[in-house]
Amino acid sequence: MKYRERTYRNKVSDNSLISFHVSVRETDLFIRSDQDLSDVAFRSVYKYRAFIESYIKYHPDFLTSLNPITDDKFAPPIVRDMLKTSSVAGVGPMASVAGAIAEYVGIDLLDLSCNVIVENGGDIFLNTESDITIAIFAGDSPLSYKLRLCLKSEKMPMGVCTSSGTVGHSLSFGKADAVCILSKSATMADAAATAVGNLLKNKFDIKMALEKGIEIEGVDGIVIIMGESFGAVGDVELI
Numbered sequence: 001m002k003y004r005e006r007t008y009r010n011k012v013s014d015n016s017l018i019s020f021h022v023s024v025r026e027t028d029l030f031i032r033s034d035q036d037l038s039d040v041a042f043r044s045v046y047k048y049r050a051f052i053e054s055y056i057k058y059h060p061d062f063l064t065s066l067n068p069i070t071d072d073k074f075a076p077p078i079v080r081d082m083l084k085t086s087s088v089a090g091v092g093p094m095a096s097v098a099g100a101i102a103e104y105v106g107i108d109l110l111d112l113s114c115n116v117i118v119e120n121g122g123d124i125f126l127n128t129e130s131d132i133t134i135a136i137f138a139g140d141s142p143l144s145y146k147l148r149l150c151l152k153s154e155k156m157p158m159g160v161c162t163s164s165g166t167v168g169h170s171l172s173f174g175k176a177d178a179v180c181i182l183s184k185s186a187t188m189a190d191a192a193a194t195a196v197g198n199l200l201k202n203k204f205d206i207k208m209a210l211e212k213g214i215e216i217e218g219v220d221g222i223v224i225i226m227g228e229s230f231g232a233v234g235d236v237e238l239i
Contacts, residue, residue, distance in 0.1 A: 099190025159186025163193035
C-alpha cells in the first residue's frame with residue numbers, strides 16, 4: 001500500500017458551492033457548502049475528536065481491536081455509532097472513524113447550509129439540493145476516475161466511502177484498488193468498505209465480495225475495482 005497526495009480534490013467541478021479545508025492533527029477534511037463555515041467545522045472536528053480520544057484513553061481496545069466491541073450505552077453518540085456499525089460489519093470500531101467524523105461534522109454544518117459535502121480521505125458525507133456525480137479514485141487501475149457514481153438528491157443525506165488495499169494509509173487485508181460503499185450512514189459505509197475490502201485477494205473474489213457485502217445491514221450499494229475488472233451491486237447508478 002502506498003500513500004497518495006490528495007490531488008483528487010483538485011478535480012472537483014466548479015459550481016456555486018464554497019470549498020475550504022479543515023485540519024486537526026490526523027483529520028484532514030475537504031468541505032463544500034453554501035458559505036465558508038471553516039470556524040464552525042473546526043470546532044465540530046475538535047469536539048468529535050475529543051469524544052473519541054477521551055473514550056480511547058479509558059478504553060484502549062477501542063483503538064486497537066480489529067474485531068467488534070460490545071456496545072457501551074454510556075459512550076458519546078459518535079462512539080456508540082462506531083461501535084454499532086462496526087459490529088454489524090464485523091470489523092473493529094476504528095474502521096469507521098473517518099466516515100463517522102465526516103458524517104457528524106456534516107450534520108452540524110447542515111444547521112447553517114442546505115448543501116454540505118464533507119470528504120475525509122475518500123470517505124464522504126453529502127447532502128445537496130441537486131443530483132451530483134462523483135468519480136471513483138482507484139489508484140493505478142485503468143478504471144480510476146473512469147467510473148462515476150450518479151447520486152440523487154432525494155436519497156440524501158448519505159455516505160459514500162471508499163477503502164483500498166493499494167492506496168492510502170487505512171488498514172486493509174485485501175488487494176482491491178477501490179471498494180466503494182453507498183449507505184444512508186457514512187459511518188456504516190466506512191465500516192462496510194473495510195469489511196468488504198478484506199475479502200478481496202484477486203479479481204475472482206469480486207462476485208463473492210459483492211454478494212456478502214450487500215447482505216450487511218445498512219449497505220445500499222457497492223462498487224469494486226481491481227485492476228481492469230470491476231463489479232457493482234445494489235442501488236448504484238454508474239456513468
